[in-house]
Amino acid sequence: MSKRKHMPKRNKILERKAGTKPGTLAIPAEAFAPRFFLMSFNEHMFEEVETHTYQELLHKVRSVPDARHWIDIRGYADQAVLEQVMQDFGIHALQMEDVINDYQRPKVEDFDQNRLFIITRMLRWSPEFKTLDDVQLSLFTGPNYVLSLQSDYGDCLDPLRERIRVGKGVIRQRPTMYMAYAMLDVVLDYYFPVMADIGIHIEDLETQVLREPSKATLSQILDLKSELVKLRRITWPERDLMNELLRMDDETIPDSLKVYFRDAYDHAVQLIDLVDNHKEMTSSLVELYMSTVSNRMNEIMKVLTIISSIFIPLSFIVGLYGMNFSHQDPDTGHTLRYNMPELYQPFAYPILLGFMAILILLQLYFFYKKGWFRSF
Structure with a gap:
């Protein structure tokens, strides 16, 4: 998927205009011009081409009726082309509306003689913005083709294209339904x-x-919790999609192919388990954050408490001797024995400072014995 500039996310479902006629093809303003890719192959031949027009692509498909075709259309900006695709491949207007409004949940529909309409979502993690980018991939299966439509030019299907090019595996020998499975599996x-x-x-x-x-x-x-909620909304329907495919009759999906879809179903279940595990870990991170912040606040309060405990008795002593009661009666000159005689004793000031220092050391020793300094 091509890398776009990170923009604030919008809820496209809420942006949909109310009262619009069902099946209306509302082309998004940011839609890309369509590009047309074709891979035609069977056990004996292979051809890959990007055509300039849709008509040229359709001509190449019809010129090789005995081959299987992967018709890949990327970009929705040309409404006339989309309407022509609907006509040529028997696609209902409501289905094409789901294709263009590419916020649909993964799903599968069986229509028109065992043809399938499948919607899945391709994911990419943005390491720069730490966000999920998802692009809808819409598939229509036919007797000898798979038609894929997507809004973006880039996708995650290049490994599958390479397998088809080099002829590895059995994809060239299998029916087109197997190619649809291969896309979902990738x-x-x-x-x-x-x-x-x-x-x-x-x-x-x-x-x-x-x-x-x-x-x-x-x-x-x-933000990560929000992305995981979004991821869960995608992975659960992917599991339901695989489950619906497994329930289809043998005419639509032969029993020989269901073993592959069952493997894809197991992958979807594993993904759900991983998403739930990541959600629990993220919720635990919030609790860990609150606990860490609380512990750091407790350490700060502990330091402030120790400092306050040291200076409270010192403040009491300084405040006591700061009252400045007179030692003599100003009228008679008599000595007032109980009005702080220490103020006039020799060495009273250094003695008081020494007493305060001893008091600090005693407090520190007491705090040490209580273990208050062990976490520092």
Whole structure:
């Protein structure tokens, strides 16, 4: 998938205009101009081409009726082309509307003599912005073709294209339904590197929380929780998609192919387990952050408490001798025995300072015996 500039995310479902006629093809303003790719092959031949026009692509498909074709259209900006595709491949307007409004959840529909309409979502993790980018991939299966449509020019299907080019495996000998499975399998396979990248990000956040927790770290954790919620909304329908494919009759999906879809179903279940595990780890990070911040605050309060405990008795002594009661009666000159005679004793000031120093040392020894300095 091509790398785009990170923009604030919008909820496209909420942006949909209310009251629009069902089946209306509303082309997004940011849609790319369509590009047309074709791979035609069987056990004995292979041809790959990017055509300039849709009509040229259709002509090449019809010129080789005994081959199997992967018709790949990327970009939705030309409404006339999309309408022609609907007419040539018998696609309902509601289905094409789901293709263009590419915020659909993964699903599968059986229509028109065991032809399938499949929606899946391709994922990519952005290491720069720590966000998930997902692009909808729409598939239509036919007797001798698979038609794929997507809004972006780049995707994760290059490994499958390379397998077809070099003729590895059995994909050239299998029916087109196997090619549809291969596409879904590659899409799911790319979920696992995304999960691994998210796991690394979680470990990095855990290190930040333990070493130097900050509001920025907490913000990253909450952003990651939001991305995992989005990922869960994608992986669960992917599992349901595979389950629906496994339930279809043998005319639509032969029993010999269901073993492959069962393997893809197992992958989807593993992905759900990974997502739930990452969600739990992220929730634990929030708790760890709050605990770490609380512990650091307790350490600060502990230091302040020790400092306050040292200076409270000193402040009492200084305040006591700061009252300045006169030692003599100003009228008679008689000595007032109980009005701080220490103020006029020789060496009273250094004696008082020494007493205060001894008091500080006694307090420090007391705090040490209590173990208050062990966590410093």
